[in-house]
Amino acid sequence: MALKFPIFMDAQSTTPVDPRVLDVMLPYFTERFGHPASRNHSFGWEAENAVDRAREQIASLIGARDPKEIIFTSGGTESINLALKGVAEMYREKGNHIVTTAIEQRAGLDVCKRLERQGFEVAYVPVGADGLIDVDLIRRAITDKTILISVMFANNEIGTIQDISSVGKLAKEKGILFHTDATQAVGKVPVNVEAMGVDLLSCTAHLIYGSKGVGALYVRRKGPRVRLAPMIDGGGHERGMRSGTLPVPLIVGFGRASEICREVMPEESARLAKMRDRLQDAILSSVDEAYLNGHPERRLPHNLNISFAYVEGESVLMGLNKESALASGSACTSATLEPSYVIAALGASTELAHSSIRFSLHRFTTGEEVEYVGRRTIEVVQRLREMSPLYELAKEGVDIKSIHWKAE
């Protein structure tokens, strides 16, 4: 099959809507447009039934006992905000301490920063060189004021999957609520809030082939019953935790997307992991000083993150972006000039943190695409190394760290 350009290999930023998902969404834009909170006519009942069915589909994907435990939001960021701020406000009397990790996605870290300004204390537990959290460090970070532990399920950059069950067990033992940001994990690897002892879980539709604009927060109702202070007041929708008219078409799609993920997960994750491994082998076997970031086994099947020493991430992407879409950990691509804090948290040199490239595969990725992107990446990195003064110095045997660099 001929390759179609540009090739999308940035599926941890978003995914395309699966046509099967779109099919079930469409009627809810037009003929079935009712408001699910309209209790007195068939338009409302129809919408409410559709939303409830989606709740069941999502609950089933994450192993929730009761579909009522699914609260719809506008996406992962809002879910994380609601979980952290909602718990912080509701349980303030009990304590003002939160334990989280250094590699949470920006939403998690930024909410914690805000809470710190409001008088909360937050412990940011570091990760090991492989990206894994040592559960013992979480245990040691807990104080008698700790009201919440928040640990991401799988990292958005390096794909490393944390030992969520052990954190859940610890949280139970200490009687502390446990939130996990599972936006990258849900639909990709088995997630079970009951078996894993999760009290709050954030997820989003657009990373599992649903639409942008809708997410969910799982809020445990039993053992313990978690209470949250709402961020948005209004009609008291979603058990009073999140008011606002539900985006029914998006929710219906989210439900169907969850159902498909549950059905295809074993086959899909095996297939993506196989392609990912081929890509990894192709790159690591032909480029010297290329380093795999994150844990080699405990990671998402569709994620690959590699740092290429002596070349800067954004320049690699620039060489590829006409034909493929990838991501760089180097936030030089955004308005700030900071290197990836996730790669830096692994203890890698800052220079390597500037040089990381994330390949993320998805349901529609083909073997030909993987082969092409791998080949082109190798070419671009080699070309940039010919242009790199650091590579030249390294080849001359100069230790780059021995040079006294005059930073700007």
Add this chain to the structure above:
Amino acid sequence: MAYSDKVIDHYNNPRNVGSFPKETPGVGTGLVGAPECGDVMKLQIKVNLDTGVIEDAKFKTFGCGSAIASSSLATEWLKGKTVDEAAKIKNTDIVNELKLPPVKIHCSVLAEDAIKAALTDYKEKSAARVVGAAS
């Protein structure tokens, strides 16, 4: 971020990539930036010792596309200029020519620093040679 056509052109077809042996008479080398900042530029000039004109220039850059383009452009501009003329190249000239967005202005600053560093290195080496010849 969208790149200007000129940045893309310099990135795809960088001018004057390479190195001169540092100790060759007339060669001045500037190495600026820092790996941890994500930008390092090495810029070299080769000055005709009789005329004081920069005959050739080369660069190698570790950095984003705008950093590569800024240094590539700098080598183009340096060729044919006298050492004094070269010292007048300003980062704003590079910003205007490459249409760099605000977040990439530091790339042009680094290129100006690289030019200055190469010129200083050239002058110091020439002075040392004069002193060496006199003694």
